[in-house]
Structure formats: structure tokens, C-alpha cells
Amino acid sequence: MHIPTLIERKRDGGPLSEDEVRFLIREFTEGRLPDYQMSAFAMAVYFKGMSADETTFLTLAMLDSGGKMSYPATAPRIVDKHSTGGIGDKTSLILAPLLACDEVWVPMISGRGLGITGGTLDKLESIPGFSVNVSGDEAVRQLGKIGVVMMGQTADFCPADKKLYALRDVTATVPSQPLIVASIMSKKLAESLDALVLDVKFGSGAFMKTRPEAESLGSAMQAVGGAMGVETRVLYHPMDEPLGRSVGNALEVVEAIQVLEGGGPGDLRKMTLDLAAEVSVAGRDKLEQWLDDGTARAKLDELVACQGGDPDDLKRLEEIHAAPVIREVHAPGSGQITRMDADTIGRASLALGAGRSRTGDSIDFSVGFDRLAKVGEVVKAGDVIGRIHAASASAAEEAGERVEEGFQCES
Numbered sequence: 001m002h003i004p005t006l007i008e009r010k011r012d013g014g015p016l017s018e019d020e021v022r023f024l025i026r027e028f029t030e031g032r033l034p035d036y037q038m039s040a041f042a043m044a045v046y047f048k049g050m051s052a053d054e055t056t057f058l059t060l061a062m063l064d065s066g067g068k069m070s071y072p073a074t075a076p077r078i079v080d081k082h083s084t085g086g087i088g089d090k091t092s093l094i095l096a097p098l099l100a101c102d103e104v105w106v107p108m109i110s111g112r113g114l115g116i117t118g119g120t121l122d123k124l125e126s127i128p129g130f131s132v133n134v135s136g137d138e139a140v141r142q143l144g145k146i147g148v149v150m151m152g153q154t155a156d157f158c159p160a161d162k163k164l165y166a167l168r169d170v171t172a173t174v175p176s177q178p179l180i181v182a183s184i185m186s187k188k189l190a191e192s193l194d195a196l197v198l199d200v201k202f203g204s205g206a207f208m209k210t211r212p213e214a215e216s217l218g219s220a221m222q223a224v225g226g227a228m229g230v231e232t233r234v235l236y237h238p239m240d241e242p243l244g245r246s247v248g249n250a251l252e253v254v255e256a257i258q259v260l261e262g263g264g265p266g267d268l269r270k271m272t273l274d275l276a277a278e279v280s281v282a283g284r285d286k287l288e289q290w291l292d293d294g295t296a297r298a299k300l301d302e303l304v305a306c307q308g309g310d311p312d313d314l315k316r317l318e319e320i321h322a323a324p325v326i327r328e329v330h331a332p333g334s335g336q337i338t339r340m341d342a343d344t345i346g347r348a349s350l351a352l353g354a355g356r357s358r359t360g361d362s363i364d365f366s367v368g369f370d371r372l373a374k375v376g377e378v379v380k381a382g383d384v385i386g387r388i389h390a391a392s393a394s395a396a397e398e399a400g401e402r403v404e405e406g407f408q409c410e411s
């Protein structure tokens with residue numbers, strides 16, 4: 001097969017066969033198809049889309065680029081959740097240890113920052129020593145011990161997504177339904193799940209801008225999950241303002257810990273419980289109890305210890321990642337907040353250094369926002385509507401201007 005001819009066919013909106021899709025993914029994963037050709041292919045898919053059949057071929061080709069987890073016959077129900085990505089979305093950091101308090105195993109394979117959204121793996125790596133590179137054997141051993149593992153795509157599981165995900169992040173090819181379906185569902189199918197809950201977001205800070213687009217994405221993922229024997233539920237959530245009050249890698253871990261200690265922002269706690277309840281065995285009341293009585297928080301300590309970190313560092317993460325400049329942003333007027341735009345905050349966070357502009361870039365764990373005001377709150381001119389954590393005074397100033405652009409209140 002001739003790679004430029006396949007790219008050309010997709011560029012012109014033509015269909016690819018299962019063999020052709022598998023060929024492209026195999027050549028890319030094994031290093032014979034370079035990034036520039038895969039970037040061109042991803043852009044062609046972005047513009048021309050894929051049929052349901054092609055999307056399934058792509059998902060299965062990416063799944064088969066690695067193996068699937070296998071569990072002992074005595075394993076309990078295997079469950080997970082995945083989000084299509086949003087600003088300040090740190091629910092996985094809470095939900096995975098919370099669900100592991102239940103009679104289930106949670107083998108969560110996540111991704112890094114993608115486009116304007118942050119990624120679970122980057123957030124976890126802000127915990128010193130935490131390793132997201134876990135082999136299949138280690139993952140199953142850890143599940144037997146504590147019921148949860150949080151890991152990245154590896155040579156064992158979804159190596160094709162590991163490479164393609166990193167490329168999409170920096171080539172403006174993220175918001176494509178077939179590419180999102182294949183990326184998410186290849187990882188979730190590799191986990192050999194019994195049940196999956198998908199958090200599909202729509203709005204300014206999501207890849208799907210409207211609810212109908214989100215519903216089309218949700219249905220496509222549910223169809224793939226169902227066809228592969230995974231009980232797949234979908235919840236839809238607006239993403240027009242950041243989730244919680246913090247955006248940025250270490251800052252989001254700090255906020256997730258607050259929820260695991262029974263506090264934290266109400267929207268974040270509620271969303272985590274809504275999602276976890278969909279796949280839990282014990283039910284919502286018990287999940288709430290585990291957040292409030294320290295059980296879920298203790299599970300996070302176990303998870304961190306198992307994956308190379310020191311649980312004591314969780315108590316001093318803000319200190320460990322203190323940004324050189326911390327600056328308040330003040331409300332320019334008085335009234336009820338009607339807008340704290342997620343897209344604007346996400347882009348400002350990238351500009352501060354929380355994300356990548358080239359594959360392999362290092363990121364700054366310390367930068368971002370906290371104490372962000374929420375839509376519906378009432379403020380007076382001069383009140384603090386957020387804090388910027390920046391590497392320099394000029395970066396903080398630029399971020400402050402952006403926050404003001406994304407903010408509106410009405411008296």
C-alpha cells in the first residue's frame with residue numbers, strides 16, 4: 001500500500017478499508033510512517049470525517065496496537081470512567097480512588113494534556129516520584145492489592161494512541177469525532193471492562209461546542225462499547241466555565257484532594273459522585289460517606305505509595321510547586337457573574353506553560369489559576385475573582401488580561 005495515496009483518498013473524502021486503516025496504524029506505531037504523514041492524515045480526518053465502519057476499524061486497529069488486560073477469575077467487577085476533556089476537569093483524580101473503596105477494580109488508562117484541556121497523567125506527575133508507566137503485570141498486581149491503578153498508554157496498551165494523542169495535541173486535530181472515539185474507546189477496551197461511564201462535555205471549553213455534537217460523539221462511543229460487550233453509560237455536561245475553582249496541574253491535584261477530604265467545590269464533588277454512582281456497586285450514599293470519612297483520601301495515599309510517590313508530599317504539594325509569581329485578579333465591576341469563559345481560561349493556562357506546543361515539551365506543574373469565581377456568584381468591583389500562578393510577572397500580567405476578557409458580570 002502507498003501511504004500518500006491513502007492520505008490523498010481521505011483528503012478527498014473517500015473511504016478506507018479495514019486493511020488500509022490497520023496498515024496506517026501499524027506503520028505509524030512501528031515507526032515506518034513518520035509524524036508528518038500521520039499529521040496530514042489526522043488533518044484529513046478532521047476535515048472529511050470517517051464513516052461508522054471506518055471509525056470502528058480505527059478503534060480496533062489502535063486497540064490491537066497493544067494487548068488487553070486480563071484478570072484472574074476471582075476479580076470483582078471491572079469499571080472505569082473517561083471524560084472527553086474539559087478545563088479544570090480533575091474528576092478522575094477523585095473518582096478512581098473513590099471507586100476503589102467499593103467492591104470493584106479500576107484500571108484507569110488516561111492521557112496527557114490535549115489541546116486546551118489538561119490531562120490526568122500530567123496532573124499525576126506533579127506528585128514527585130509518581131510513575132504512570134506501569135506494565136500489564138504490575139497493573140494487575142496493584143489492582144489485587146488496592147483496587148486501582150492510574151496509568152498511561154504504554155508499549156503494552158494502546159501504543160498507537162500514545163503516539164497519535166501526542167501528535168494531535170500539537171497539530172490542531174483534536175476536535176474530530178472519529179479520532180476522539182478511537183482514542184478513548186481503544187484505551188477503555190484495552191482495560192477489558194465490565195462497565196464504563198463516559199463524561200461527554202459540550203461548550204466553549206470542550207471539543208464539542210454544542211449538545212447535538214456531544215450527543216453524536218456519546219452515541220458513537222456507546223455503540224462501540226456496546227458492540228464490544230462493555231456496559232457503557234453516557235452523561236452529558238456543559239463546559240462553559242472551568243470545573244471547580246482551579247486550573248493547572250499541581251493546583252488541580254490540590255483541589256482534588258480537598259474533595260477527597262470531604263470539602264472542595266460543590267460542582268466538582270457533585271459531578272464526581274454522579275459519574276461514580278453510574279458504575280459503583282455500593283451506591284451513592286456509600287460513595288458520599290467515603291468522601292466524608294477519609295476512606296477515599298486514604299485510598300489516594302495507597303495509590304501514590306504503590307506508584308512511586310510519597311503520600312506525605314500530597315500535604316505539601318502547593319509548597320513543592322509554588323510558582324514564582326502569584327497575583328490576584330479583581331472584578332472590574334459589580335453584579336452577578338454571567339461568564340467565566342472556559343476556553344479563555346484554558347488558553348491562558350496553556351500560555352502560562354501548563355501545556356505543550358511541541359511533542360515532548362516539558363510542562364510547568366506550578367502554573368495556572370485558583371480561587372476562580374463561579375458563574376452565578378455576586379461580586380463587588382475589586383473583589384478577587386481568581387489568582388494567577390505564573391513563572392514571571394509579564395506572564396501573570398498577560399494571563400490577568402485574558403481572565404478579564406473571559407469574565408462578565410451584570411448588575
Ligand code: URA
Nearest residue numbers: 084085111180183184
Ligand atoms: N480523551 C482521550 O483520551 N482522547 C481524546 O481524543 C479526547 C479525550
